[in-house]
Amino acid sequence: xxxRKPFDAAEYAxxxxxxxxxxxxxxxxxxxxxxxxxxxxxxxxxxxxxxxPQAVLVHRDDDVPIWFGRxxxxxxxxxxxxxxxxxxxxxxxxxxxxxxxHPFDExxxxxxxxxxxxxxxxxxxxxxxxxxxxxxxxxxxxxxAALSDNAGLVNWAxxxxxxxELVLMxxxxxxxxRTMNRAVAKIAPGVPQHEVIAEVYHAQxxxxxxxxGDYTSLCPLIQVGEGTSTPHLTWTDEPLPNDTxxxxxxxxxxxxxxxPLTRTIHLGKPKPDIQKLASVIVEGVDTxxxxxxxxxxxxxxxxxxxxxxxxxxxxxxxxxxxxxxxxYPPDWGERTASLRPGDETVLEAGMCFHFQxxxxxxxxxxxxxxxxxxxxxxxxxxCDTSRELxxxx
Amino acid sequence: xxxRKPFDAAEYAxxxxxxxxxxxxxxxxxxxxxxxxxxxxxxxxxxxxxxxPQAVLVHRDDDVPIWFGRxxxxxxxxxxxxxxxxxxxxxxxxxxxxxxxHPFDExxxxxxxxxxxxxxxxxxxxxxxxxxxxxxxxxxxxxxAALSDNAGLVNWAxxxxxxxELVLMxxxxxxxxRTMNRAVAKIAPGVPQHEVIAEVYHAQxxxxxxxxGDYTSLCPLIQVGEGTSTPHLTWTDEPLPNDTxxxxxxxxxxxxxxxPLTRTIHLGKPKPDIQKLASVIVEGVDTxxxxxxxxxxxxxxxxxxxxxxxxxxxxxxxxxxxxxxxxYPPDWGERTASLRPGDETVLEAGMCFHFQxxxxxxxxxxxxxxxxxxxxxxxxxxCDTSRELxxxx
Numbered sequence: 001x002x003x004r005k006p007f008d009a010a011e012y013a014x015x016x017x018x019x020x021x022x023x024x025x026x027x028x029x030x031x032x033x034x035x036x037x038x039x040x041x042x043x044x045x046x047x048x049x050x051x052x053p054q055a056v057l058v059h060r061d062d063d064v065p066i067w068f069g070r071x072x073x074x075x076x077x078x079x080x081x082x083x084x085x086x087x088x089x090x091x092x093x094x095x096x097x098x099x100x101x102h103p104f105d106e107x108x109x110x111x112x113x114x115x116x117x118x119x120x121x122x123x124x125x126x127x128x129x130x131x132x133x134x135x136x137x138x139x140x141x142x143x144x145a146a147l148s149d150n151a152g153l154v155n156w157a158x159x160x161x162x163x164x165e166l167v168l169m170x171x172x173x174x175x176x177x178r179t180m181n182r183a184v185a186k187i188a189p190g191v192p193q194h195e196v197i198a199e200v201y202h203a204q205x206x207x208x209x210x211x212x213g214d215y216t217s218l219c220p221l222i223q224v225g226e227g228t229s230t231p232h233l234t235w236t237d238e239p240l241p242n243d244t245x246x247x248x249x250x251x252x253x254x255x256x257x258x259x260p261l262t263r264t265i266h267l268g269k270p271k272p273d274i275q276k277l278a279s280v281i282v283e284g285v286d287t288x289x290x291x292x293x294x295x296x297x298x299x300x301x302x303x304x305x306x307x308x309x310x311x312x313x314x315x316x317x318x319x320x321x322x323x324x325x326x327x328y329p330p331d332w333g334e335r336t337a338s339l340r341p342g343d344e345t346v347l348e349a350g351m352c353f354h355f356q357x358x359x360x361x362x363x364x365x366x367x368x369x370x371x372x373x374x375x376x377x378x379x380x381x382x383c384d385t386s387r388e389l390x391x392x393x
Numbered sequence: 394x395x396x397r398k399p400f401d402a403a404e405y406a407x408x409x410x411x412x413x414x415x416x417x418x419x420x421x422x423x424x425x426x427x428x429x430x431x432x433x434x435x436x437x438x439x440x441x442x443x444x445x446p447q448a449v450l451v452h453r454d455d456d457v458p459i460w461f462g463r464x465x466x467x468x469x470x471x472x473x474x475x476x477x478x479x480x481x482x483x484x485x486x487x488x489x490x491x492x493x494x495h496p497f498d499e500x501x502x503x504x505x506x507x508x509x510x511x512x513x514x515x516x517x518x519x520x521x522x523x524x525x526x527x528x529x530x531x532x533x534x535x536x537x538a539a540l541s542d543n544a545g546l547v548n549w550a551x552x553x554x555x556x557x558e559l560v561l562m563x564x565x566x567x568x569x570x571r572t573m574n575r576a577v578a579k580i581a582p583g584v585p586q587h588e589v590i591a592e593v594y595h596a597q598x599x600x601x602x603x604x605x606g607d608y609t610s611l612c613p614l615i616q617v618g619e620g621t622s623t624p625h626l627t628w629t630d631e632p633l634p635n636d637t638x639x640x641x642x643x644x645x646x647x648x649x650x651x652x653p654l655t656r657t658i659h660l661g662k663p664k665p666d667i668q669k670l671a672s673v674i675v676e677g678v679d680t681x682x683x684x685x686x687x688x689x690x691x692x693x694x695x696x697x698x699x700x701x702x703x704x705x706x707x708x709x710x711x712x713x714x715x716x717x718x719x720x721y722p723p724d725w726g727e728r729t730a731s732l733r734p735g736d737e738t739v740l741e742a743g744m745c746f747h748f749q750x751x752x753x754x755x756x757x758x759x760x761x762x763x764x765x766x767x768x769x770x771x772x773x774x775x776c777d778t779s780r781e782l783x784x785x786x
Contacts, residue, residue: 004629047623047625047626048611048612048614048625048627048723049625051521051611051723051724051726071710071711072624072753073623073624073625075623075753076626079619079620079623079626080626093710093711094733094735096711096731097726099544123525125525125526126524126525126526126527127524128444128521128524129521129723130524131518131519131520131523131525132516132518132519132525132527133518133519134519135528151492194598194599194600194605194606195599198598199595201594201595201597201598202591202592202595204594205587205590205591205628206587206591207587207630212629212630213587214627214628215612218441218444221441230465230467231465231466232466233440233472233473234439234441234607234608235598235605235607236396236397237600237603237604317486318464318489319489329722330522330722330723331444333444333490335490338489338490360465360468
């Protein structure tokens, strides 16, 4: 069976040794990773099975991680990873959604059986699918272990992308540009919102130049009129009106690497206040991307952007960007570095961010965002969709 | 702004009074619901914001729930719910992905401020997005409260669907049937997998008869050849070969109400063992659906199915079905009743299930599943896609 892995064995080995180095520095013998992106990044494991408990285990003394998951899904691990069969452990089916027992009871047995019952274990306390109940079962089943939060240890290891990862990021950018262009081409007064979205989905998956797309970690988002004052509404079947503002935030994913993009479209002639907000945003993004070079801090890049805004009478309360890369639903952010005051992360070449320049005022908003890679020449855009308020008149 | 709610005020009032009755029976003064489906079911709240902490609170003495979430998303709550402004509480933006503080610190403040600091509080210990870290912050911030698992109290309240909900379930079934038919029409040797998936997404959103579709809680799943031996693989760009088995599990969602469906397609003339497995599955489903009447238990329905399988030399280890309805990623199951041994839930008219009849053998599998509503005449199918091994020769 031919599930072509996106990376060679050397890349996975490099990742693993980096993670084991970080584990040593943080004092962990073992980490338990439930975040599907961390599981995939460490082993290649891929499948929509993250709605039941599963994990990848990395021990400081072992060259090879362990995959633990539902028996039914163990075969997906055989197909999508190069892990040896003895490192792929399926748990019993009756544990799925069981009111009393939990799959992690068997995970505890496994950990004890391997002699790690007294280990210093780093868990992902805030991973989306690491529920409070899962944690209780681990705590109860490993009374001699020292369990503590690994504070996104693997998420942080993912921050700087390899050349092979950047190839996928750029391909995602190409698919995303084409998808946004198709969406814009579809937008016109009278077209129901969901017809635009159907077009988006089709373009996301079809891809570009023989490169197909994967599902994205968020669904396509569209806001219309007054709805542009809040960012996470989804579509209805309402026809797009004349003389209205439309905001779309979409992404494309290539082997689960994401390039997200936001554009603002005006149907009819835009009022000066909208035109002004959009052009200030574009100026702010251009200025900030120029500053996004190795050695700059995340907060310094935000400050550059905020200064352009403030000079023009605006202010953005929420962070203006976050790191991106490999991800799974419900979020395409990596939950590590953010472009905001107080984040002193120093930029390095190969880090990728979504510069989410949305500004939401009381009754409308606009965004002209850019996904970018940090390079010596500043932020390199992953998308080439024209950056301006798009007017359809 | 016109976000048409799918239900009238009386329906939400009925739900709330049912939930408050269950709270009294379980000894809770307050419940904190983080499951996006529970949040939507209780208030109508809709938006892809569940990747940051948010919750709906229901107090036994209050007629109106409280929405708590990110400041940026509070406006979505104003648009999509009928909650009064004072019951929509946004938390500070800097708390998003903050390494030390957590949005639930402000939730604790809110709970204390309302005089509920010593309440008996039921939390959703195993909801997908209720992380171990979120729980720690609630425990720390409410030292005088009695916090305990509400064991899916609202999920269980959702089990029997109202007539208005069944309308949406049936519409979802129609969209799903059409989507599966379009997928099957696209399937042929040489067609890359992702082109079939692009078609599926387009059909899911386009909908039927002017009824549009929403995003589904799982992405469309496709398995080919040996891959049919495991259920949760997603697409590649490989062309479909001749003489191969293809399994697809998809759904359609109507206002987030889901009808999932699985079909098995054979390209070329199928071998007798595949033909046999498929027809035993169809017989098993028919027999079990006939038994799915009010008064029967979940485990009794499973036993009927398993008996047909066993008589023919097969066995299905995993549960054969689970309740369905309103849902959000990552799972369209409601995480309550399962059709499996040991589940003594008694069926009532209006409950909906996905009869997931997939049987995965060592080197191939097949599934011809059905979403259905429990009625006095047995399980009423929500989809009308032909139920058989689909042969494309």
